[in-house]
Amino acid sequence: MTSLPADRADPRPSLLIQTKLRPPAPSAGVLLRPRLVDALCAPGQPPVLRVCASPGAGKTTLLAQLRERLGGLGWLVGWLSLDREDDDSGLFFPYLVAALGGEDGVAREAARLLARDALASPRAVLAALINGLARSPVPVALILDDADALTTPPLLAALQTLVRYAPPAFRLILAGRGAPALPFATLAARGQLVSIGEPELRFAADEARHYFEGFGGPLAESAVADTVWRTTEGWAAGMYLVALSVRGADDADALMAGIRRRAGEGVGAYLAENVLAGLDPARVDFLLAAGPLDRFCPDLCAAVSGQPDARRQLDELAGQNLFVKRLDDGWFRFHALFADYLKARLGRDDPVRLRHIQLAAARWCADAGLWQEAVRYALAGGDAPRAAAWAEACAMGLVQAGDIRTVTGWLALLPPALVAGSLRLRLAHAWALAFGLRLGEARDTLSGIEADVASGRLPAQAEPGEVAAVKGLIAGLSDESEAAMAFGRQALDAVARADSWVAQMARSVILFGLHTASRFDEATDLAARSAPLEAGGCPLFGMVYRLSMSGLGHGIAGRLGEAAALLREALARAVAESGPQSAVAALPVGYLAEILYERGDLQALADVMGGRAEVVAETCPLGSCARYAVSAARLALLRGDRAAALARLDAADQLGEARRWLRMRALMLAEAARILWRGGDVDALRQRVDALCPLMPARPPRQVSSLMETWLAWREALAVLALAEGRAADAVTALDALVTASAEAGFHYRALQRRILLAEAQALAGQRPRAVAGLAALLPLADQAGMVRSLLDAGSLVEALLAEARAGTGAEPPERLSARERDILQLVTQGLSNKAIARAAQVTPETVKWHLSNIYAKLGARSRTEAILRAGQAGLLRPPAG
Numbered sequence: 001m002t003s004l005p006a007d008r009a010d011p012r013p014s015l016l017i018q019t020k021l022r023p024p025a026p027s028a029g030v031l032l033r034p035r036l037v038d039a040l041c042a043p044g045q046p047p048v049l050r051v052c053a054s055p056g057a058g059k060t061t062l063l064a065q066l067r068e069r070l071g072g073l074g075w076l077v078g079w080l081s082l083d084r085e086d087d088d089s090g091l092f093f094p095y096l097v098a099a100l101g102g103e104d105g106v107a108r109e110a111a112r113l114l115a116r117d118a119l120a121s122p123r124a125v126l127a128a129l130i131n132g133l134a135r136s137p138v139p140v141a142l143i144l145d146d147a148d149a150l151t152t153p154p155l156l157a158a159l160q161t162l163v164r165y166a167p168p169a170f171r172l173i174l175a176g177r178g179a180p181a182l183p184f185a186t187l188a189a190r191g192q193l194v195s196i197g198e199p200e201l202r203f204a205a206d207e208a209r210h211y212f213e214g215f216g217g218p219l220a221e222s223a224v225a226d227t228v229w230r231t232t233e234g235w236a237a238g239m240y241l242v243a244l245s246v247r248g249a250d251d252a253d254a255l256m257a258g259i260r261r262r263a264g265e266g267v268g269a270y271l272a273e274n275v276l277a278g279l280d281p282a283r284v285d286f287l288l289a290a291g292p293l294d295r296f297c298p299d300l301c302a303a304v305s306g307q308p309d310a311r312r313q314l315d316e317l318a319g320q321n322l323f324v325k326r327l328d329d330g331w332f333r334f335h336a337l338f339a340d341y342l343k344a345r346l347g348r349d350d351p352v353r354l355r356h357i358q359l360a361a362a363r364w365c366a367d368a369g370l371w372q373e374a375v376r377y378a379l380a381g382g383d384a385p386r387a388a389a390w391a392e393a394c395a396m397g398l399v400q401a402g403d404i405r406t407v408t409g410w411l412a413l414l415p416p417a418l419v420a421g422s423l424r425l426r427l428a429h430a431w432a433l434a435f436g437l438r439l440g441e442a443r444d445t446l447s448g449i450e451a452d453v454a455s456g457r458l459p460a461q462a463e464p465g466e467v468a469a470v471k472g473l474i475a476g477l478s479d480e481s482e483a484a485m486a487f488g489r490q491a492l493d494a495v496a497r498a499d500s501w502v503a504q505m506a507r508s509v510i511l512f513g514l515h516t517a518s519r520f521d522e523a524t525d526l527a528a529r530s531a532p533l534e535a536g537g538c539p540l541f542g543m544v545y546r547l548s549m550s551g552l553g554h555g556i557a558g559r560l561g562e563a564a565a566l567l568r569e570a571l572a573r574a575v576a577e578s579g580p581q582s583a584v585a586a587l588p589v590g591y592l593a594e595i596l597y598e599r600g601d602l603q604a605l606a607d608v609m610g611g612r613a614e615v616v617a618e619t620c621p622l623g624s625c626a627r628y629a630v631s632a633a634r635l636a637l638l639r640g641d642r643a644a645a646l647a648r649l650d651a652a653d654q655l656g657e658a659r660r661w662l663r664m665r666a667l668m669l670a671e672a673a674r675i676l677w678r679g680g681d682v683d684a685l686r687q688r689v690d691a692l693c694p695l696m697p698a699r700p701p702r703q704v705s706s707l708m709e710t711w712l713a714w715r716e717a718l719a720v721l722a723l724a725e726g727r728a729a730d731a732v733t734a735l736d737a738l739v740t741a742s743a744e745a746g747f748h749y750r751a752l753q754r755r756i757l758l759a760e761a762q763a764l765a766g767q768r769p770r771a772v773a774g775l776a777a778l779l780p781l782a783d784q785a786g787m788v789r790s791l792l793d794a795g796s797l798v799e800a801l802l803a804e805a806r807a808g809t810g811a812e813p814p815e816r817l818s819a820r821e822r823d824i825l826q827l828v829t830q831g832l833s834n835k836a837i838a839r840a841a842q843v844t845p846e847t848v849k850w851h852l853s854n855i856y857a858k859l860g861a862r863s864r865t866e867a868i869l870r871a872g873q874a875g876l877l878r879p880p881a882g
Contacts, residue, residue, distance in 0.1 A: 019295060019327035020081045021099050023064035023145070033062050035207070036200065037069050048163060048187055051175040051196040058201050058236030059175040063143050066173070070141050076106065078142045082149040083294070085372070089122045090405025092155055097129060099142065106132040106140060109579070117582030121615040124581040126158050130165050139169035148176030156181055163187070201236065205229050208239060286313050291342025292357050292380075294373075295333045303364040304357045355381045366390055375410060388418040388425065395428035400501055404432035423449065423458050427466060434473045437619070439659065442474050465494030469502045472509035479622045479663050481706035485513025504542050511549045512621075516706040518746025520553045540577050541584050544570045548588040552623065558748035560595050560786040567592035571608070583619035586612055590624030593631035600788040600868045602638075602831020605631065617655055622706075626652065626667045633671060634793070638830075645675055663706055665692060666713035673720035674757075678795065682724045689721050704745045712742055716754065719761070728765035735761050752781060753790050760797055768801075776805035779873060788865055792829065792872045803875040817858060817876060824851045826877060829868050 040049065051059050060081075067077045078099035086092050094114050100107040103115070110128035113120045133140055142162075150156060159182060163172055174180065187193035203211070208229035229239070276284050289305035290296050298311035307313065314332055317324040325333050334342065346354045358381030365374035371394055378387035391410045398407050411419055411429050419425050426449050433442035450467065452458035472487030488510035495503045507526060514523035527546050547570035554563035567588045574585035589612055596605040609631065616628045629652035636645040649668045656664030669692055676685040696714040701707045715738050722731040735758040742751035755778050762771035775798070782791060791798065817825065820841075827837045834852075838845045852864075859874075861867035871877050 016094060016098050017295070018329050019331050019333070020095065022079050022327075023060060023067060023081075024325035024327065024333070032211075033058070033065055036062055036196070037065050040066055040194070040196075041069050041073065045171065046187075046192045046194050047166070047168075047171055048193045049171065049173040049196070050179060050184065050193060051173070051201075052179050053177070053196075053198045053201050057198060060145055061236065062196075062201065063145060063173060063175055067141075067143055074138055076101070076136065076138050076140045078105075078140070079145070080143070081145045082147060084149050085376070087150050087152050087155065088405065088409050089152075089154055089158075090409060092150070092158075093122055093125045096142075097125065100129070100132075100140070106136045108132065109581075113579040113581045116578035117584055120579075120582050121618045122154060122158060123618070124611075124615040126161055127611060127614075128581055130162065133170050134167045136167075136169070139171075141171040141173060143173040144175070146176050147174040147180050148178040150180050163192070203229065203236065203239060211239065282307070283313065283317075286310070287317075288342055288346050289357055291334065291339055291346055292354060293361055295327065295331050297331050300361060300364050304360045357381075359383055359386075362386065372406070375413070379413060384415050384418055388414050388422060392422050392424045392428075395425055396431070396501075399428050399431045399435070404435050407432045408436075420452070421458070423453070423460070423462055426458075427462060427470065430470050431473075434470060434477060437477060437659065439474055439478050442470075443478075446470055446474065463500065463502050464496055465491035465506065466502045468494065469505045469509070473505055476509040476512045477621055478659075479661050479706050481513045481516040482703065484509040485517075488513065508542065508545050511546065513705070515549050515553045515556070516709065517704045518553075518556060519704075520557060520746075523549065523553060540574065544574045544584050544587055547573070548591055548624075551588065552591050555591060555595055556747055556749055558752060558781075558785045560599060560749070564592065564595045564599070567595065581611065581615055583615060586615045586620050587624055589616055590620060590626065590628035590631070594627040597631045597634055598789050599786050599865050600792075600829060600831065601865070602635070602829075603833055603836075605635070605831065609635075617652075622656075622659075622661045622664050625655065625661075626664050629668065630671050633675075634789070637675060637793075642675060642679060646672060649675075662695060663710040663713070666696065666710045666717070670713040670716045670720070673717040673724075677720050677724040680724075685721055685724050689717060700741065708745050709747065709750075712738060712745070712747070712750065715741075716757070719757070723761055723764065728761055731761040732758065732765050732767065749785065752778065752785060752787060756790055756794050756798060759801055760794065763797055763801060771801050772804045775801050779805060783866075783869060786865060786869075788869045788872065791869070792877060799872070799875050799877075802873045806873050817855065817871075821851055821855050821858075822876060824848060825855055825867065825871055828852075828864055829877060 051062065053059055063079075067079060070077050078101065080095050080099040082092075082095075086095060093110075097107040097110045097114055102108070102111040107129050109132055110125050113125055113128055144150075150159070159172070159180065163182075166172070184193055184195075188195075205226060209225045212225040276287070279287075286301070286305050286307055289307075290301050293300065293304070296314075298314055301310035301314065302308055314324065318326045318332065325335065327333060333339070343354070346357075358377045362374050362377035362381060362383065365371075365377060371390060374390055375387045378384070378390065391414060395407050395410070398404070407428055411425065414425075419429075426445060430442050430445045430449065433439075433445060446467065449458065453460045468487045468491035472484045472491060475481075475487055476484035488506045488508075491502055491506035492510065495506065497503065510526060511523055514520070514526065527550065547566050551563045551566035551570065554560070554566065570588040571585060571592060574582060574587070578584045589608055593605055593609050596602075596608060609628065613628070613632065616625055620628070629648055633645040633648040636642075636648060649672045653665050653668040656662070656668065669688055672688060673685055676682075676688075692714075697707065697711045700711050715734060719731045719734040719738060722728070722734065735754060739751050739754045739758055742748075742754055755774060759771040759774045759778075762768070762774065779802075791802065824837060824841060827840055832840065834845045834848045838848045841848070852867075855867055856862065859867050859870040861870050868877075
């Protein structure tokens with residue numbers, strides 16, 4: 001076969017290698033370990049088993065037998081054979097999930113998450129996996145063979161998390177030449193670890209005799225068996241190699257003498273030489289050709305060896321048990337020691353042929369679409385340009401599919417000079433870094449591309465507008481909305497195809513800019529001219545992003561009902577196609593959380609936010625992250641946990657500092673200011689304001705943009721500080737201007753919230769009539785918008801002002817609620833379901849329904865939200881805790 005032309009290369013990532021998900025098929029003459037297996041399967045074993053020994057000690061054989069025994073005892077046992085390439089989250093987690101059954105096993109939720117969202121947070125995948133383990137009706141074991149291949153801190157931390165939080169009926173079994181850097185000493189001290197090493201794995205004399213008896217001939221004699229045992233020191237691979245080398249032999253004395261003479265030179269190499277010496281030269285040549293391959297099938301072997309009868313040869317070799325392990329799906333591999341020997345011999349005797357074999361394997365794998373193996377073999381064979389060309393052909397397809405980890409992994413393996421000379425690879429890298437929120441690196445990468453193109457060191461062959469589109473994405477994720485919109489328009493004007501990837505991304509960043517500028521009509525018009533949401537006309541991310549931006553626009557304008565409907569649709573589509581813990585499903589969560597909290601739908605809020613904190617922080621843009629953090633803080637405050645609320649805001653502030661998101665920091669400060677003021681902690685508030693003062697804009701921006709929201713949040717924090725310091729009149733002046741600026745900028749929902757704060761300041765400044773009049777004017781607007789919690793959370797002063805405002809409007813006061821009805825309504829404000837209210841109030845759900853019917857009739861309300869709002873306005877609810 002020949003390699004695929006670059007323009008025909010399949011952009012999809014290769015499938016998982018299924019043969020890594022099960023142990024090698026047992027061969028004839030396998031060394032059984034009943035003594036160790038019995039001990040390790042005894043009741044009460046610790047949750048972690050470590051098997052650490054040199055190659056050929058029998059680690060994999062032991063684990064395969066342990067897997068079979070546990071399976072017979074009713075356990076679900078997952079298997080994963082690791083190598084150095086798996087030391088990456090992008091490969092390890094898909095394999096880990098597949099090892100535990102994927103969508104058909106305890107890992108079904110994690111499998112669905114990974115299958116639909118390649119950008120899924122590793123923490124989210126791990127959480128889904130642990131939850132699946134906890135729900136398993138049977139005990140579960142996970143075997144990681146060659147676990148010492150894992151060295152990166154994130155994967156080691158993942159294993160620690162798995163051990164720490166997995167259910168009791170779970171065992172983690174690790175094997176390798178060395179041990180991964182896990183806290184084994186701590187585990188041992190807690191009685192959570194059992195270790196197996198070289199001494200335990202070495203065969204005892206009686207075990208060796210029993211093993212050799214099965215071969216007959218010279219090995220069945222006790223004296224010969226004992227000699228082999230002493231010579232190999234009970235080393236499993238050595239005993240196996242001896243058994244292979246003497247099949248059919250009758251001169252055991254000569255054999256033993258040869259082993260003793262060459263023992264110091266390595267029994268494995270010596271026995272391999274003896275085995276190969278007895279084979280036909282064509283067979284030896286075939287073995288040497290397959291030696292450099294990690295795994296092989298007949299077609300691949302034919303390609304690298306030039307022998308067309310590869311299928312027959314592999315069947316014969318496997319049948320003769322000649323170091324060949326038959327895997328599933330038509331693939332094979334060599335015994336590790338034998339493969340090392342073959343590769344070393346070929347490299348020593350014919351290094352040119354070794355490179356030819358590696359390159360032939362690379363071409364065959366490329367034709368088969370096995371891109372990771374194709375790139376690896378090409379690099380091993382010294383053809384880095386071919387590896388780079390294949391990576392270049394696939395990189396953008398992977399980026400568009402969300403598989404940015406594979407792209408960044410390839411670029412780390414390729415020679416820097418080749419990457420530097422490839423515009424496509426460097427642009428793919430810039431896209432991948434931006435989507436991974438590594439914005440500083442993305443910006444530096446793009447600057448380097450532009451400089452090299454300008455100097456002629458790099459050919460300008462990018463799709464028209466692509467560089468501008470990447471700049472727009474980086475600007476948008478950096479919260480530079482005006483720049484994002486400008487770059488997006490530049491890209492959109494340059495694109496050749498209106499439905500291209502570049503055009504889609506350009507529209508996305510323009511939408512971000514338009515919504516942050518409150519230019520909602522223009523945003524609606526742009527979305528209408530984009531690919532349709534239905535019938536597959538728009539990719540999932542584009543679909544969810546557009547719905548989220550539309551929902552955000554309605555929310556900013558104070559149309560919370562319309563916003564909630566759009567954001568619910570966005571979330572439902574994302575969950576249906578990508579799973580609940582996916583990055584794309586996290587996108588609308590922050591925006592929706594703010595609205596659900598405001599409308600008092602706390603049960604729905606808990607369902608939406610549950611378990612998504614990490615994936616939101618790791619994958620979402622600023623707006624969603626900020627709103628999620630504020631909603632989490634408000635929920636904590638509602639529970640009376642002021643410290644947790646501030647801690648949540650502090651964590652979000654640190655994220656904003658790390659990503660240079662000034663707007664995030666301003667929003668967190670404004671929210672923390674209210675909490676600290678109401679708690680009387682003036683010094684802490686002043687310290688926070690002083691810390692951020694040098695970073696904040698001194699004057700409002702000339703145009704409405706994301707910077708406008710930053711400035712308004714900053715001015716709100718200063719106004720609250722004035723209230724905390726007893727300067728209520730100053731606060732009134734500042735908040736009056738702030739309300740006007742918010743409304744003029746189109747931020748109507750924020751304007752309504754700030755009018756509540758203004759009323760508090762007016763009352764504290766001795767302007768109570770103005771405060772009451774302001775709230776009276778606010779009430780119909782708040783009712784229309786569906787605002788509930790902003791009024792309730794303001795506290796007792798606003799509650800009293802609302803009562804006066806309600807009375808002053810001339811509206812009929814609501815009929816008096818009974819004590820039981822007020823208790824029921826208070827539980828409703830916590831977002832509890834009817835069943836939960838029934839449990840709390842110690843009544844039946846039917847009684848709750850009856851009370852709610854009476855409450856609605858007395859308040860003139862038609863829903864829970866409306867009842868809460870009317871009761872709050874009438875002063876019928878207790879103020880929130882905290």
